[in-house]
Amino acid sequence: MLIVKKFGGTSVANKERIYNVCRRCIEDYKKGNSIVVVLSAMGKMTDVLIEQAKDINPNPSRREMDMLLTTGEQTSVALAAMAFDALGVPAVSLNAFQVAMHTTSTYSNARLKRIDTERITHELDQKKIVIVTGFQGINKYGDYTTLGRGGSDTTAVALAAALKADACEIYTDVDGVYTADPRVVKNARKLDEITYDEMLDLATLGAGVLHNRSVELAKKYGVQLVVRSSLTNEEGTVVKEEVKVERMLISGVASDKNCAKISVIGLSDKPGAAFRLFDALAQANINVDMILQSVGRDGEQDIAFTVVGDYADDAMKVIEDSKKRIGYEKLSLETGVAKVSVVGAGMMSNPGVAAKMFECLYNSNINIKMISTSEIRVTVLIDEKEVDKAMNAAHEIFGLDEA
Amino acid sequence: MLIVKKFGGTSVANKERIYNVCRRCIEDYKKGNSIVVVLSAMGKMTDVLIEQAKDINPNPSRREMDMLLTTGEQTSVALAAMAFDALGVPAVSLNAFQVAMHTTSTYSNARLKRIDTERITHELDQKKIVIVTGFQGINKYGDYTTLGRGGSDTTAVALAAALKADACEIYTDVDGVYTADPRVVKNARKLDEITYDEMLDLATLGAGVLHNRSVELAKKYGVQLVVRSSLTNEEGTVVKEEVKVERMLISGVASDKNCAKISVIGLSDKPGAAFRLFDALAQANINVDMILQSVGRDGEQDIAFTVVGDYADDAMKVIEDSKKRIGYEKLSLETGVAKVSVVGAGMMSNPGVAAKMFECLYNSNINIKMISTSEIRVTVLIDEKEVDKAMNAAHEIFGLDEA
Numbered sequence: 001m002l003i004v005k006k007f008g009g010t011s012v013a014n015k016e017r018i019y020n021v022c023r024r025c026i027e028d029y030k031k032g033n034s035i036v037v038v039l040s041a042m043g044k045m046t047d048v049l050i051e052q053a054k055d056i057n058p059n060p061s062r063r064e065m066d067m068l069l070t071t072g073e074q075t076s077v078a079l080a081a082m083a084f085d086a087l088g089v090p091a092v093s094l095n096a097f098q099v100a101m102h103t104t105s106t107y108s109n110a111r112l113k114r115i116d117t118e119r120i121t122h123e124l125d126q127k128k129i130v131i132v133t134g135f136q137g138i139n140k141y142g143d144y145t146t147l148g149r150g151g152s153d154t155t156a157v158a159l160a161a162a163l164k165a166d167a168c169e170i171y172t173d174v175d176g177v178y179t180a181d182p183r184v185v186k187n188a189r190k191l192d193e194i195t196y197d198e199m200l201d202l203a204t205l206g207a208g209v210l211h212n213r214s215v216e217l218a219k220k221y222g223v224q225l226v227v228r229s230s231l232t233n234e235e236g237t238v239v240k241e242e243v244k245v246e247r248m249l250i251s252g253v254a255s256d257k258n259c260a261k262i263s264v265i266g267l268s269d270k271p272g273a274a275f276r277l278f279d280a281l282a283q284a285n286i287n288v289d290m291i292l293q294s295v296g297r298d299g300e301q302d303i304a305f306t307v308v309g310d311y312a313d314d315a316m317k318v319i320e321d322s323k324k325r326i327g328y329e330k331l332s333l334e335t336g337v338a339k340v341s342v343v344g345a346g347m348m349s350n351p352g353v354a355a356k357m358f359e360c361l362y363n364s365n366i367n368i369k370m371i372s373t374s375e376i377r378v379t380v381l382i383d384e385k386e387v388d389k390a391m392n393a394a395h396e397i398f399g400l401d402e403a
Numbered sequence: 404m405l406i407v408k409k410f411g412g413t414s415v416a417n418k419e420r421i422y423n424v425c426r427r428c429i430e431d432y433k434k435g436n437s438i439v440v441v442l443s444a445m446g447k448m449t450d451v452l453i454e455q456a457k458d459i460n461p462n463p464s465r466r467e468m469d470m471l472l473t474t475g476e477q478t479s480v481a482l483a484a485m486a487f488d489a490l491g492v493p494a495v496s497l498n499a500f501q502v503a504m505h506t507t508s509t510y511s512n513a514r515l516k517r518i519d520t521e522r523i524t525h526e527l528d529q530k531k532i533v534i535v536t537g538f539q540g541i542n543k544y545g546d547y548t549t550l551g552r553g554g555s556d557t558t559a560v561a562l563a564a565a566l567k568a569d570a571c572e573i574y575t576d577v578d579g580v581y582t583a584d585p586r587v588v589k590n591a592r593k594l595d596e597i598t599y600d601e602m603l604d605l606a607t608l609g610a611g612v613l614h615n616r617s618v619e620l621a622k623k624y625g626v627q628l629v630v631r632s633s634l635t636n637e638e639g640t641v642v643k644e645e646v647k648v649e650r651m652l653i654s655g656v657a658s659d660k661n662c663a664k665i666s667v668i669g670l671s672d673k674p675g676a677a678f679r680l681f682d683a684l685a686q687a688n689i690n691v692d693m694i695l696q697s698v699g700r701d702g703e704q705d706i707a708f709t710v711v712g713d714y715a716d717d718a719m720k721v722i723e724d725s726k727k728r729i730g731y732e733k734l735s736l737e738t739g740v741a742k743v744s745v746v747g748a749g750m751m752s753n754p755g756v757a758a759k760m761f762e763c764l765y766n767s768n769i770n771i772k773m774i775s776t777s778e779i780r781v782t783v784l785i786d787e788k789e790v791d792k793a794m795n796a797a798h799e800i801f802g803l804d805e806a
Contacts, residue, residue, distance in 0.1 A: 015458055018459065049478075053481075053482065053485055055418055056418055056486050057485035057486060057488055060488070061484070061485065061488055064481045064484040064485050064488070064496060065481075065485075067481035067496050068478060068485075071474035071478050071481075074470065074474050074477075075471060078456075078467045078468075078470040079459050081464070081467040081470070082456055082459045082467050082468075083459050085464055085467070086459065086460040086461075092466075095470075097500040097545075142501055142522065
């Protein structure tokens with residue numbers, strides 16, 4: 001078997017943890033498997049490098065930032081190779097140039113395009129454990145790029161796809177994907193299996209275990225993922241295309257508190273006012289999430305939408321600056337709101353989920369500010385203070401508490 | 404003009420110094436010159452990385468050590484590019500892969516073989532200052548190598564040769580090459596010019612300003628070097644093929660305290676005993692420096708030689724272990740000895756230098772333990788305690804005190 005294993009920064013934060021990672025890999029290596037390990041930068045190293053950069057130049061170029069940040073993973077893989085060596089197992093570290101990992105040109109947020117497998121395969125043939133830098137690539141100019149948040153997960157999945165690996169294991173500090181955040185919902189249970197689509201919705205909605213780009217990529221190439229703990233030998237959660245038929249209606253409950261709601265009242269009845277509003281935001285690279293549109297009297301519209309909390313002030317400024325072009329009466333910002341979602345592939349064939357969700361929130365006296373649904377997800381925007389109550393209520397009503 | 408400028412680790416040890424380096428480069432850039440900057444790792448970063456490696460594995464593989472150490476220069480060049488950017492001057496950082504810097508395969512002590520100039524030339528054509536990682540290269544396996552001690556000087560000289568640069572400036576914490584170490588000889592003077600050969604002897608003998616490999620390379624490709632201070636605007640010392648005719652007999656006095664003398668007494672008269680002695684040392688990678696051979700009664704030989712102090716114990720062990728094969732009566736080690744040399748291209752046409760040197764040491768009551776000479780150098784081995792006295796005496800007798 002060829003297994004790709006990915007360990008994040010926490011798992012390689014110091015000498016002891018690096019040795020722990022190596023021992024985990026050696027267990028499978030000794031069983032006759034070929035092992036490719038993908039590592040992130042150690043602990044807080046990326047943050048330290050960013051700080052160092054900002055101290056030199058508050059607004060560093062992205063190209064040079066990537067040049068700086070890529071030293072982080074290179075440090076991890078070199079040290080891990082030394083640890084494998086000390087444990088008597090042949091290993092070799094490779095960076096993005098050595099592999100090579102071809103990406104798009106965009107610095108700091110590049111996409112993987114193609115991975116050469118020749119060097120890795122050559123090293124695996126020599127019975128070496130191959131340690132690859134996560135998060136980084138090279139573009140057509142021959143420069144380092146980085147893959148943005150969750151980049152090392154993406155590296156691991158892409159490598160598994162390129163090498164046609166039998167498994168791709170993502171090691172984290174939790175032992176799998178849960179029906180809800182165990183810190184919020186006491187009865188949250190670990191899921192044995194989950195579909196790519198469910199995982200995508202949970203990732204996007206802040207479950208935080210896997211980055212959505214890595215899940216998208218896994219889905220695209222049919223790479224079966226396992227999310228498991230780097231600290232225990234628990235089985236973890238398998239992420240794949242289809243899960244067993246007699247599954248739960250709902251797989252999990254997720255929340256996202258980094259939200260803000262912006263209301264544009266009295267949008268003019270000139271054609272394209274809504275277009276000009278969202279176009280102005282798109283030009284400023286601000287993503288809009290939930291959208292609620294209502295037509296009032298005299299054809300005037302009100303539009304409300306949510307944005308990531310960090311971008312709320314930027315979004316307000318953009319809309320104010322474009323007031324003349326867009327044409328509206330009033331603008332208001334509501335912070336202290338949060339999204340709560342129930343996600344489950346089972347709801348595709350069961351239309352009652354949304355109603356059940358609203359009912360349970362009503363019974364808990366929670367006011368719903370906005371609603372958004374997809375085939376496998378129902379999301380509501382509520383007061384941030386009521387998130388924990390809402391999650392527990394939803395977790396219970398959909399039977400996720402039961403073993 | 405195309406100028407290659409090399410700054411060592413001390414010159415880029417922190418934010419302020421990095422900015423200082425950038426400003427020095429910008430002065431010449433603003434005059435219309437093309438600038439290539441070679442940087443070492445910041446301050447003690449290489450030492451810190453070595454420590455980190457040894458903590459993981461007391462005997463790390465050289466390949467992985469190079470993989471680790473090369474992050475040092477990459478950090479420097481990325482930060483310097485950010486500083487140039489903040490100062491409003493376009494710049495780009497390049498590592499050994501990006502350049503590319505082709506070396507021999509030997510990890511941790513590779514030799515540069517060939518430098519591709521395409522990328523650098525392309526960036527210079529865009530009016531960018533090009534910042535290159537010193538000390539590192541890539542070998543035929545596509546792996547990082549490092550060039551050993553003084554490697555960044557070598558990178559700078561090789562780049563100057565490959566790019567046919569008009570000047571190669573090596574910035575250090577002293578303002579040039581002196582007739583002697585100013586900390587030892589009060590009247591030491593800075594030299595305006597010195598030949599490659601003189602510099603080679605001074606470098607090898609511990610003047611410590613330039614590494615001998617970079618001087619060898621400069622001589623081979625006729626790259627005119629300037630050694631100057633990164634802190635002042637002083638002219639520095641020019642290192643070139645020939646210097647003005649009416650020059651001093653002697654250019655400088657140098658000392659090297661990291662010495663040990665090993666005496667092998669009563670070497671057997673079997674043929675090849677001396678060969679077997681030095682072969683055993685060569686097998687153990689121990690370089691022998693001065694050699695004194697004396698033939699005693701009955702054809703028995705005594706051989707004394709010096710080695711770098713750090714290798715004295717290793718050398719003793721090698722010779723003891725090979726006692727049977729070599730065949731000798733007694734072995735002794737003398738530490739606390741040092742070499743003092745006078746160097747000068749002028750002595751080629753003036754045979755009296757050695758005699759004058761011995762005379763001045765005799766007058767100073769300094770006992771000479773061993774002597775070694777070359778065309779442009781006279782070296783004596785003396786008691787370490789008398790080094791300062793010897794240097795001052797030689798400095799005076801050869802007229803180096805005079806302005």
